[in-house]
Amino acid sequence: MPAPRSAPRPLRDIAVVAFAQTDHRRTSDELSEVEMLMPVLHRVLAQTGLRTSDIGFTCSGSTDYLAGRAFSFTMALDGVGAWPPISESHVEMDGAWALYEAWTKLLTGDVDTALVYAYGKSSPGSVRDVLTRQLDPYYVAPLWPDSVALAALQAQALIDAGDTDEPALAAVATRSRASATGNSHAQLRGSVPRGEHAVRPLRTGDCPPIGDGAAAVILAAGERARELCERPAWIRGIDHRIEAHGLGVRDLTDSPSARLAAERAGAFERPVDTAELHAPFTSQEVVLRKALRLGEGVDVNPSGGALAANPIMAAGLIRIGEAAARIGRGDSDRALAHATSGPCLQQNLVAVLEGDPR
Amino acid sequence: MSPATRPASSRASSPASSQATTPATGKEPVAVVGIGQTKHVAARRDVSIAGLVREAARRALEDAELTWADIDAVVIGKAPDFFEGVMMPELYLADALGAVGKPMLRVHTAGSVGGSTALVATNLIAGRVHGTVLTLAYEKQSESNAMWGLSLPIPFQQPLLAGAGGFFAPHVRAYMRRTGAPDTVGSLVAYKDRRNALKNPYAHLHEHDITLEKVQASPMLWDPIRYSETCPSSDGACAMVLTDRAGAARSPRPAAWMHGGAMRSEPTLFAGKDFVSPQAGKDCAADVYRQAGIADPRRDIDAVEMYVPFSWYEPMWLENLGFADEGEGWKLTESGVTELDGDLPVNMSGGVLSTNPIGASGMIRFAEAALQVRGQAGEHQVDGARRVLGHAYGGGSQFFSMWLVGAEPPTS
Numbered sequence: 001m002p003a004p005r006s007a008p009r010p011l012r013d014i015a016v017v018a019f020a021q022t023d024h025r026r027t028s029d030e031l032s033e034v035e036m037l038m039p040v041l042h043r044v045l046a047q048t049g050l051r052t053s054d055i056g057f058t059c060s061g062s063t064d065y066l067a068g069r070a071f072s073f074t075m076a077l078d079g080v081g082a083w084p085p086i087s088e089s090h091v092e093m094d095g096a097w098a099l100y101e102a103w104t105k106l107l108t109g110d111v112d113t114a115l116v117y118a119y120g121k122s123s124p125g126s127v128r129d130v131l132t133r134q135l136d137p138y139y140v141a142p143l144w145p146d147s148v149a150l151a152a153l154q155a156q157a158l159i160d161a162g163d164t165d166e167p168a169l170a171a172v173a174t175r176s177r178a179s180a181t182g183n184s185h186a187q188l189r190g191s192v193p194r195g196e197h198a199v200r201p202l203r204t205g206d207c208p209p210i211g212d213g214a215a216a217v218i219l220a221a222g223e224r225a226r227e228l229c230e231r232p233a234w235i236r237g238i239d240h241r242i243e244a245h246g247l248g249v250r251d252l253t254d255s256p257s258a259r260l261a262a263e264r265a266g267a268f269e270r271p272v273d274t275a276e277l278h279a280p281f282t283s284q285e286v287v288l289r290k291a292l293r294l295g296e297g298v299d300v301n302p303s304g305g306a307l308a309a310n311p312i313m314a315a316g317l318i319r320i321g322e323a324a325a326r327i328g329r330g331d332s333d334r335a336l337a338h339a340t341s342g343p344c345l346q347q348n349l350v351a352v353l354e355g356d357p358r
Numbered sequence: 359m360s361p362a363t364r365p366a367s368s369r370a371s372s373p374a375s376s377q378a379t380t381p382a383t384g385k386e387p388v389a390v391v392g393i394g395q396t397k398h399v400a401a402r403r404d405v406s407i408a409g410l411v412r413e414a415a416r417r418a419l420e421d422a423e424l425t426w427a428d429i430d431a432v433v434i435g436k437a438p439d440f441f442e443g444v445m446m447p448e449l450y451l452a453d454a455l456g457a458v459g460k461p462m463l464r465v466h467t468a469g470s471v472g473g474s475t476a477l478v479a480t481n482l483i484a485g486r487v488h489g490t491v492l493t494l495a496y497e498k499q500s501e502s503n504a505m506w507g508l509s510l511p512i513p514f515q516q517p518l519l520a521g522a523g524g525f526f527a528p529h530v531r532a533y534m535r536r537t538g539a540p541d542t543v544g545s546l547v548a549y550k551d552r553r554n555a556l557k558n559p560y561a562h563l564h565e566h567d568i569t570l571e572k573v574q575a576s577p578m579l580w581d582p583i584r585y586s587e588t589c590p591s592s593d594g595a596c597a598m599v600l601t602d603r604a605g606a607a608r609s610p611r612p613a614a615w616m617h618g619g620a621m622r623s624e625p626t627l628f629a630g631k632d633f634v635s636p637q638a639g640k641d642c643a644a645d646v647y648r649q650a651g652i653a654d655p656r657r658d659i660d661a662v663e664m665y666v667p668f669s670w671y672e673p674m675w676l677e678n679l680g681f682a683d684e685g686e687g688w689k690l691t692e693s694g695v696t697e698l699d700g701d702l703p704v705n706m707s708g709g710v711l712s713t714n715p716i717g718a719s720g721m722i723r724f725a726e727a728a729l730q731v732r733g734q735a736g737e738h739q740v741d742g743a744r745r746v747l748g749h750a751y752g753g754g755s756q757f758f759s760m761w762l763v764g765a766e767p768p769t770s
Binding site (some may be wrong): 011058063065069070071073074075077078081083084086087088089090091093097100101105106107108109126130131134135136137138141223239240241243244245246256257260284310315317329341342343346347 | 384387402403406407438439440441442443444445446447448449450451452453457458460461462463465466467474478479481482484485486487507508512541607621622623625626628635637641642645734749753754756757
């Protein structure tokens with residue numbers, strides 16, 4: 001990892017001004033991706049009174065491997081209504097990175113508003129198997145190590161290092177799903193059994209629900225943000241970093257990429273009161289709490305986090321949206337939002353959001 | 359940075375008003391200082407996917423005389439992941455591209471992705487997030503069969519027929535009917551581009567015995583598109599090192615400067631869509647010309663690298679991009695204006711008709727435009743090229759990305 005540098009000040013003040021998401025569900029057989037997405041886009045636009053033609057830049061995140069066909073995102077564009085033609089881009093990444101691209105576009109001063117959306121339907125296939133296709137195609141993917149098995153390796157490494165134990169992991173699950181009782185969009189909430197071991201030491205209760213969902217965010221710069229939103233969630237910093245792909249060369253009990261991203265986003269300059277972490281497995285919250293230096297006073301995953309709803313490709317963007325929504329409601333003044341991608345937290349994004357002083 | 363020191367209070371006191379939004383403090387100019395390509399071929403069985411992309415990246419670094427440590431971030435693009443059977447391959451490629459500990463973004467905007475990827479990278483510099491960025495696009499099409507990969511039957515949607523040619527052939531026919539262009543124009547484009555490719559050591563197809571008669575005698579694939587008027591399926595990668603003004607000042611070789619860049623999208627299918635000359639393409643070009651101060655593209659632009667996967671798209675795009683009036687594009691082709699020694703050379707590198715690693719094809723157009731204004735295009739250099747347009751499109755003629763690069767830094 002390069003030596004940490006001081007966080008640069010963004011060229012322009014940019015804020016999250018609206019957020020909407022689906023009710024995340026185990027299946028949505030009756031809906032196409034665009035049908036799932038469209039109500040979310042309508043809701044997020046309605047929050048600001050903007051129409052598609054008012055938006056300066058649109059960016060989305062999704063993956064063909066969930067849809068099972070090439071160019072799947074082109075049809076989702078129908079949900080936006082890209083006519084007259086729009087300035088638009090797409091990342092084959094979680095929507096949090098689509099938001100990052102939109103943020104850079106806003107920084108250039110070319111546009112003042114951006115629509116960001118993401119969606120994923122895990123229900124048509126076996127997502128545990130699908131995610132093995134992300135791995136090194138020559139040396140690892142042929143072995144089909146599934147996503148739960150890899151997360152279990154990480155959990156075992158944490159237990160071996162004395163960083164956690166099975167009861168502590170169970171407590172993370174219990175707390176997350178209890179928090180989710182206040183989240184009407186969540187898929188798993190309330191009392192959820194620890195369950196049998198899925199892959200030791202992880203039990204089914206340590207794993208995220210598999211489900212379908214979509215989310216959308218609107219970004220705006222400067223005065224435009226104030227016009228569109230009562231209390232914008234200003235992005236004080238946002239950064240993302242990737243680690244080596246090979247699990248054998250990484251220390252799975254730590255997340256240097258999350259720490260560096262947080263440093264660059266200015267997360268350590270002042271404490272946050274809230275953190276929305278994209279930790280699909282209980283053990284990954286342990287890693288992230290350490291890397292992000294989150295103390296006892298921080299409200300972690302008040303939405304229930306990815307353990308309550310984990311629509312792949314949207315779950316990271318939802319963390320930013322949930323953090324912004326809390327700031328908008330006045331429940332937070334400074335929040336950290338995190339997104340991850342790849343096996344065992346290989347790639348991490350951190351955003352620091354703030355409301356204006358009250 | 360301390361948020362408390364920011365002028366939040368002054369803004370907090372200003373009511374929601376029609377006041378202009380906070381201006382950015384000015385975009386940083388973006389320069390291309392390194393370009394690298396692999397020798398494009400049908401199948402690079404000698405290298406892995408990682409080996410392929412690293413080869414192009416290293417060449418770009420060598421051109422810029424920089425090392426991996428000089429790169430702040432990596433922006434990578436490619437077309438559908440199914441082409442190689444690797445989901446979100448940037449995760450696996452992080453090590454090969456020296457991205458460990460750095461930000462890595464992966465763009466996918468269909469066939470326009472090579473151009474879009476470069477433009478996403480330019481935002482990082484223009485927005486002053488990073489000083490020097492490596493951007494790269496690739497496709498290793500020998501890992502699968504791209505034509506059938508593009509022919510998935512989708513329930514309740516129009517079938518794309520057999521490959522992209524089946525989709526685009528009716529639109530070529532519509533162009534011919536609309537303009538009355540003679541049947542031979544397509545073969546002229548193919549004959550020109552394949553001869554240009556002979557001057558480009560990185561081009562995939564090097565048909566030394568090419569003749570116009572051979573092109574015109576080649577089998578009809580998707581009427582009116584003949585076999586020799588279609589793009590090949592290639593393995594290849596293209597990389598560029600983009601940097602800010604300070605980086606360009608340190609560059610050992612001339613920089614190419616971005617004067618304008620834009621993306622536009624429209625839906626695949628809708629009532630009233632003009633497949634022959636899509637509005638998104640016109641809007642995208644207009645945005646680029648506005649940024650670059652181009653009043654008359656035919657006069658102000660010296661050469662074009664445009665995305666022509668089927669020969670007839672040269673005259674079609676000449677009109678869409680404003681180089682010819684509607685219905686007149688084929689006359690430029692027919693009269694030799696677009697030849698390498700013509701008044702407006704098009705696809706000096708041999709174009710997509712000679713090299714097509716799909717995900718990289720857009721970036722190759724952007725990079726070849728930059729090579730021209732840097733004066734480093736070798737045998738296919740256009741003398742005195744000062745301003746050159748790079749163009750890419752994708753999907754059902756619905757995604758467009760373009761940039762205009764110049765030999766001089768932008769003035770504004």
